[in-house]
Amino acid sequence: MKIDRQMGILSILLQKDIVTAPYLAEHFEVSRRTINRDIEDLCRAGIPIATRQGMNGGISIMDNYKMDRTLLTEAELQDVLAGLRSLESVNETNRYGKLMEKLSAGSSDFMVGNQSVLIDLSSWYKDSLAPKIELIRRSIDECRELSFTYYSPQGKSIRCMEPYYLIFRWSSWYVWGWCKEREDFRLFKLNRMEDARLMGQVFEKRQTPLPDLSNERIFPGGIQVKILFEPECEWRLIEEFGRGSFRKQPDGKLCFEADYTDMGNLLSWLLTFGDKAELLEPPKVRAQISAIASNIQKKYDMQGTDKHDCKE
Numbered sequence: 001m002k003i004d005r006q007m008g009i010l011s012i013l014l015q016k017d018i019v020t021a022p023y024l025a026e027h028f029e030v031s032r033r034t035i036n037r038d039i040e041d042l043c044r045a046g047i048p049i050a051t052r053q054g055m056n057g058g059i060s061i062m063d064n065y066k067m068d069r070t071l072l073t074e075a076e077l078q079d080v081l082a083g084l085r086s087l088e089s090v091n092e093t094n095r096y097g098k099l100m101e102k103l104s105a106g107s108s109d110f111m112v113g114n115q116s117v118l119i120d121l122s123s124w125y126k127d128s129l130a131p132k133i134e135l136i137r138r139s140i141d142e143c144r145e146l147s148f149t150y151y152s153p154q155g156k157s158i159r160c161m162e163p164y165y166l167i168f169r170w171s172s173w174y175v176w177g178w179c180k181e182r183e184d185f186r187l188f189k190l191n192r193m194e195d196a197r198l199m200g201q202v203f204e205k206r207q208t209p210l211p212d213l214s215n216e217r218i219f220p221g222g223i224q225v226k227i228l229f230e231p232e233c234e235w236r237l238i239e240e241f242g243r244g245s246f247r248k249q250p251d252g253k254l255c256f257e258a259d260y261t262d263m264g265n266l267l268s269w270l271l272t273f274g275d276k277a278e279l280l281e282p283p284k285v286r287a288q289i290s291a292i293a294s295n296i297q298k299k300y301d302m303q304g305t306d307k308h309d310c311k312e
Contacts, residue, residue, distance in 0.1 A: 005030070006038050010047065018058040086119035091130060121168060129173065132190050135198065136175050139163050143203050145180075148196040150188060153264060161186070162203045169213055176211045178203075187211055223260040226281040228253050233276050267292065 005028050012019060012027070024035045039059060043049050048062040139146045140163050147160045163177040172189055179186040185208070229237065231252045237245055246254040260266045267288065270277055279286045 002038075006042060009035070009038055010042060013049070013059065013061045016060075018052075018056075018060040020058045024059070083119070086121050091134065121173075129190060132193060132196055133166060133173065135196055136163055136166055136190075139198055140166070142198075143205060145199040145201045145203055146175075146177075146196060147199050148188075148193045151192045151194070157181070159188070160199065161188070162206070164205075164208045165211070167211070167213070178206060178208075185209065185211070223263065223266060223285070224282065225256075225258055225260050225266065225279065225285065227256045227270070228278045228280055229256055229273065230254075230276040233273060236273075 008028065009024060012024070021032045021035050021039075025032045028035070039049055039051070049059060050062050051057070051059050136146065138144075143162075145160055146163050147158070150157050150159045160180045161175075161177045162180075163175050165176040167174045167176055167187070172191060174187050174189050175193075176185065176187050178184070179188075228249075229246070231254065234246075234254060237254060237256060241256075241258065245258065246256040249255055263285070266285070270279060270289065271292070279289055
C-alpha cells in the first residue's frame with residue numbers, strides 16, 4: 001500500500017507543475033503527516049523534490065528533472081488508458097479506475113472525452129461475469145485450484161483446474177488452464193461456468209503452452225453447406241461473414257456457401273432466419289431441418305395449446 005501510494009504521488013508530481021500536501025492527503029485519503037513522510041522517502045530515493053511555503057507554494061519536482069515527464073507520448077497514453085477502460089467495464093472493483101487516475105493525473109483530456117477509442121468488454125452477463133473474472137484473477141495470482149460446474153453439449157460436469165490465462169475472443173471470455181479430470185490443457189467458456197470457487201489446494205505452476213486460438217484450430221470445418229437466402233438477409237451475411245461470402249443470383253436471392261464445424265450451431269443459426277433461408281446442401285442436414293420444422297409445427301398446433309401449462 002505504501003509503495004503504491006508513493007508511486008501515485010510521483011506520478012502526480014510528474015504530471016503537475018505543483019501540488020499541495022493537503023491535496024495529496026485528500027487524494028490518497030491519508031494524513032498530511034503521512035504525505036510528508038512519503039515525500040521524505042522519495043527524496044531519499046533520489047527524486048529531486050522541492051517544497052515552497054506560503055501563497056502559491058507547494059510540492060514539485062525540480063525543473064531539471066522534468067525533461068522526461070513521462071515515457072509515454074499523448075497518443076500512447078490514450079491507447080493505454082483505452083485498454084484500462086475496457087478492463088474496467090468487466091471489473092467489479094475500482095482497481096483499473098485507480099490506475100487510470102494515476103496515469104492521467106494532470107492530463108484530463110482522456111477523462112473528459114478527448115479519447116477516440118472506446119472499448120466495452122461487458123455483455124448481457126456483466127453482473128455474473130465480473131465476479132467470475134475477479135475470482136479467476138485471484139486464483140491465477142495465488143496459484144490456487146479452481147472448482148466449478150461446467151455445462152457443455154456433452155452435459156453437466158464438475159471440473160477442477162489450474163488456471164493460467166484469461167482470454168477474450170469471439171466476443172466471449174474464456175479461461176485456459178490444466179484440467180485435472182482430463183489431465184490436459186483445456187479452454188473453458190466463462191458463461192458456461194457456475195458455482196466457481198477457490199480451493200485450498202495450491203498448485204505449482206507448469207510449463208504452460210499458449211492456446212492455439214486460430215480459427216482453423218477452433219473451427220476446423222467439415223460440413224459443406226449451400227444455402228439460398230432472401231435478399232433482405234444481405235445485411236446479416238455481410239455482418240457475420242463479409243461481403244464475399246455469397247453470390248447474388250439473377251432473381252436477387254443470395255447463394256451462400258461455407259464450411260461449417262458444428263451441426264448444432266449450424267441448425268440453430270439457420271433457424272434464426274425463419275423462412276428467409278433454404279438449405280440446399282447437404283441433403284442429410286436438409287432432412288434434419290425438415291424434421292425440426294415438422295416437430296415445431298406440431299407443438300404450435302392450435303389444438304395442442306391447452307395440453308401443457310407452465311407450473312409456478
